[in-house]
Amino acid sequence: MSxxxxxxxxxxxxxEAQTDPRMHVIDFLRKNFELSSPRVGCxxxxxxxxTLRVDGDIVRGCLMLAVQLEGTSVETMxxxxxxxxxxxxxxxxxxxxxxxxxFCTVGMLMASQDWLSKAKTCSRSAIREHLSGNYCRCTGYExxxxxxxxxxxxxxxxxxxxxx
Amino acid sequence: MNxxxxxxxxxxxxxxxxxxxxxxxxxxxxxxEGAAVYIDDIRLPKMLHICFVRSQYAHALIKSIDTQAxxxxxxxxxxxxxxxxMKRVQPMVATLAHFKGMKAAAQHCLAVDRVCWQGEPMVAxxxxxxxxxxxxxxxxxxxxxxxxxxxxxxxxxxxNAYVIHPELGTNLCFERVVTTxxxxxVSAKADFIVxxxxxxxxxxxxxxxxxxVIGDFSAPDGRLTVYISHQAPHMIQDCYARLLSLxxxxxxxxxxxxxxxxxxxxxxxxxxxxxxxISMDLGRPVKFVADRAESFVSDIHSRDHRVLxxxxxxxxxxxxxxxxxxxxxxxxxxxxxxxxxxxxxxxxNITGQWYQHESYHANMTNVYTNMAVYxxxxxxxxxxxxxxxxxxxxVAARTIGMDPIEFRRKNLLRDNNFxxxxxxxxxxxxxxxxxxxxxxxxxxxxxxxRKEQIELRKKKIYRGIGVISMIxxxxxxxMFYGVGGARISAxxxxxxxMEPSGSIVVLNGTGEQGQGTETVFAQxxxxxxxxxxxxxxxxxxxxxxxxxxxxxxxSRAAGVGGxxxxxxxxxxxxxxxxxxxxxxxxxxELLDIRNGNVFDRLTGQERTTLxxxxxxxxxxxxxxxxxxxxxxxxxHFVPKDYPFTFTNGSIACHLEVxxxxxxxxxxxxxxxxxxxxxxNEQLVDEQIRGALVQGIGPTLYEQCxxxxxxxxxxGNMADYIVPxxxxxxxxxxxxxxxxxxxxxxxxxGAGEAGTAGAPAAILNALNDALTPxxxxxxDMPFTPEKVLRSLGRI
Numbered sequence: 001m002s003x004x005x006x007x008x009x010x011x012x013x014x015x016e017a018q019t020d021p022r023m024h025v026i027d028f029l030r031k032n033f034e035l036s037s038p039r040v041g042c043x044x045x046x047x048x049x050x051t052l053r054v055d056g057d058i059v060r061g062c063l064m065l066a067v068q069l070e071g072t073s074v075e076t077m078x079x080x081x082x083x084x085x086x087x088x089x090x091x092x093x094x095x096x097x098x099x100x101x102x103f104c105t106v107g108m109l110m111a112s113q114d115w116l117s118k119a120k121t122c123s124r125s126a127i128r129e130h131l132s133g134n135y136c137r138c139t140g141y142e143x144x145x146x147x148x149x150x151x152x153x154x155x156x157x158x159x160x161x162x163x164x
Numbered sequence: 165m166n167x168x169x170x171x172x173x174x175x176x177x178x179x180x181x182x183x184x185x186x187x188x189x190x191x192x193x194x195x196x197e198g199a200a201v202y203i204d205d206i207r208l209p210k211m212l213h214i215c216f217v218r219s220q221y222a223h224a225l226i227k228s229i230d231t232q233a234x235x236x237x238x239x240x241x242x243x244x245x246x247x248x249x250m251k252r253v254q255p256m257v258a259t260l261a262h263f264k265g266m267k268a269a270a271q272h273c274l275a276v277d278r279v280c281w282q283g284e285p286m287v288a289x290x291x292x293x294x295x296x297x298x299x300x301x302x303x304x305x306x307x308x309x310x311x312x313x314x315x316x317x318x319x320x321x322x323x324n325a326y327v328i329h330p331e332l333g334t335n336l337c338f339e340r341v342v343t344t345x346x347x348x349x350v351s352a353k354a355d356f357i358v359x360x361x362x363x364x365x366x367x368x369x370x371x372x373x374x375x376x377v378i379g380d381f382s383a384p385d386g387r388l389t390v391y392i393s394h395q396a397p398h399m400i401q402d403c404y405a406r407l408l409s410l411x412x413x414x415x416x417x418x419x420x421x422x423x424x425x426x427x428x429x430x431x432x433x434x435x436x437x438x439x440x441x442i443s444m445d446l447g448r449p450v451k452f453v454a455d456r457a458e459s460f461v462s463d464i465h466s467r468d469h470r471v472l473x474x475x476x477x478x479x480x481x482x483x484x485x486x487x488x489x490x491x492x493x494x495x496x497x498x499x500x501x502x503x504x505x506x507x508x509x510x511x512x513n514i515t516g517q518w519y520q521h522e523s524y525h526a527n528m529t530n531v532y533t534n535m536a537v538y539x540x541x542x543x544x545x546x547x548x549x550x551x552x553x554x555x556x557x558x559v560a561a562r563t564i565g566m567d568p569i570e571f572r573r574k575n576l577l578r579d580n581n582f583x584x585x586x587x588x589x590x591x592x593x594x595x596x597x598x599x600x601x602x603x604x605x606x607x608x609x610x611x612x613x614r615k616e617q618i619e620l621r622k623k624k625i626y627r628g629i630g631v632i633s634m635i636x637x638x639x640x641x642x643m644f645y646g647v648g649g650a651r652i653s654a655x656x657x658x659x660x661x662m663e664p665s666g667s668i669v670v671l672n673g674t675g676e677q678g679q680g681t682e683t684v685f686a687q688x689x690x691x692x693x694x695x696x697x698x699x700x701x702x703x704x705x706x707x708x709x710x711x712x713x714x715x716x717x718x719s720r721a722a723g724v725g726g727x728x729x730x731x732x733x734x735x736x737x738x739x740x741x742x743x744x745x746x747x748x749x750x751x752x753e754l755l756d757i758r759n760g761n762v763f764d765r766l767t768g769q770e771r772t773t774l775x776x777x778x779x780x781x782x783x784x785x786x787x788x789x790x791x792x793x794x795x796x797x798x799x800h801f802v803p804k805d806y807p808f809t810f811t812n813g814s815i816a817c818h819l820e821v822x823x824x825x826x827x828x829x830x831x832x833x834x835x836x837x838x839x840x841x842x843x844n845e846q847l848v849d850e851q852i853r854g855a856l857v858q859g860i861g862p863t864l865y866e867q868c869x870x871x872x873x874x875x876x877x878x879g880n881m882a883d884y885i886v887p888x889x890x891x892x893x894x895x896x897x898x899x900x901x902x903x904x905x906x907x908x909x910x911x912x913g914a915g916e917a918g919t920a921g922a923p924a925a926i927l928n929a930l931n932d933a934l935t936p937x938x939x940x941x942x943d944m945p946f947t948p949e950k951v952l953r954s955l956g957r958i
Binding site for chain 1: 188189192193194195196197198199200201202204205207293295369370371372373421422423424425426455456677678679680846847850853854855856857858880881882886887888889890892894895918
């Protein structure tokens, strides 16, 4: 099948590239734009390592085709590093050692920021629930929950008492 | 030990600001920015990509392979079969001399004439992109003739069983008996014999980054550079050199960021080796990255045990004897070079050895099967050894009507009774079972939990509490592999040099995959030399750059690599002080280094800086007369006093069983760990938490399911269930500190204890919760279905 032209915004820049219609977003971004932060973990939508933002929503890059990016705005960690949008969250992950091998980390940060940007109240169980589409084999998750919780409080999200 | 000890002891606590501090990992900043470099991020000029055609059958003859159509597909550069690579790659036979009587068949990097498991690599398609290689792989036509399949370990050794490798004459890989020869006698004298059959499922590592490698052969240099996602760079250098008929120095191994490893990446895999052989043939870089589907059937699997466990106890609670029979199903080959029998071997060595007992009889049988290859995975053997010990201890306590904590207190090795040699022959240097048990009971407030448990049962809420004691093998000496002939270093080396600016570069052969080893090396070096940690740069993961080292396995990095770092740092400090003495025209012993400055030891007055000494040593050595400064030193360390340095600890689990649905909700865990000197408490705690959750996985969820034809039924992440955040509990951690005297640093390992102990803690908590129903479960994973069946609800 012949290639298809895709135009979209990538980390605040207008870009354009040809893609094989079957290519998923992660392979496309890695191959055509030499981005490395979107990671390929399972390629069937379970592990969440490929989580990135399309038009402000987090999506699994492995479950979306590159051609679907036409006209959208895509944000990866490369873009967030420049904008500084989650520098507090990155700092918290670093200080709390909420990353070990690091392979899940970008997806975790993306999913965490999604929760932080929408949460009205904050609890550890709500954080765990929201991150339940992201797999981490190294940390056992507690450090990640701690880091997100700390940022939530620092950003002024009020905590609620947990059921024991 | 000698002089270096004094040097460290002379320093006060204020002068050791880094060892023990919970500093964040300097090398983790790139991880949180998504800037880590895993194998798939490395793009080399003219690089090609591989897709392997893998066997669809668990056991079959390969009658023919037709690659004609595939070779004409878009982007295909070359195709190799097993036969094509036989000339270039030596077959692998993984036996070790100290495993007497062990039998293993030769394994080719790609199957030749016959496939022995579903997923075995057969054909390598080399193309300009992975996509094109995958397309072409679809066009390869393999004509198979199916052979009988061995999947049941219970019948694999029967007289009429089909033998997978006729040249071995049996499906028995290895068996070993460890016995004090008196079990039957002692059993006869004990008041009770308790006996249960335990099952531990076959499971696997599910590293988020699949196994991956780039072979980059330069024909003019005659040199192979291997970029690989691996835990043991020097082992890969040695194995690849020999298997590819190169000299050692012709192989450079580079391990950059590794996206999860846990023992999965300590082995030689045929597909990775073939990738490098193909690079040599083509003279171009070739990349292979395992995708999720192929990871499930080609990464090593582990566990898969059926154990009949018995304990002889007296009415007063005294353990008299321990006996068990462990049968485990490994795959069709012994995995090179560590073999596939270390798991079982650990179990017969350590089971029950933290309890006082007189007689011991352990038997284990490793059986070949047509399932995925099998070898060492995090906490090798320990989940089984701890699981059967602690499981049977609770059964024994219930049987004689004794509180399980009291039963442990009566039988655990006493803290003041070390060193000792156990009935199985293990040598223990120093442990703290009593202290750990006391501490965990305090941490968890056991009394309160017991009261709450009774109250809640009245409301038909069934909670359970499991408390276990355990040991873990760490810091292994050459007794682990070297004595058996495996060329895997138990020793680590570290080179430390001072740069002209006074900053410190640490080159360590141990490596890191996210545990924080480079961080603790920097902490150790900072204190040993006397500089701020920000002035220490650690380099690892490159056989061209670092001294020879063993890598990360058996929780050895901090204890062994860390001690090498300490000794190198102290030696550099001595050399810097000698230089300072010449420059300042005084005596070295009158000087000390703190935070990059040289002080007068008596007056505390600052005399000079490392930066100034560096300038003089490197650029004005003409001013030093006959003195030659040596600001680059190397030291090695290998544990010698004991074959292994054992850690110990306690783990407790609190859970709730929904008797209507069979679901088990984990409420909380507590861990008290004694890993000796703590180098960085936060990093130790996160090793414990991560390992513990990895132990929860196969206890409740994870299992590689096979049918009778040897087909893996759940080789994807939707059907093979791993722990996700919502189901995981918080984990409270405490420490007891008994430093090992076999090194100056005193650090023991901390990377695997959680994985080792979690299954036992859950098993005991579950059976405690089920007490009112008078049922017990010993068959992991404890799925809702098994819970409901035990309750007779389905």
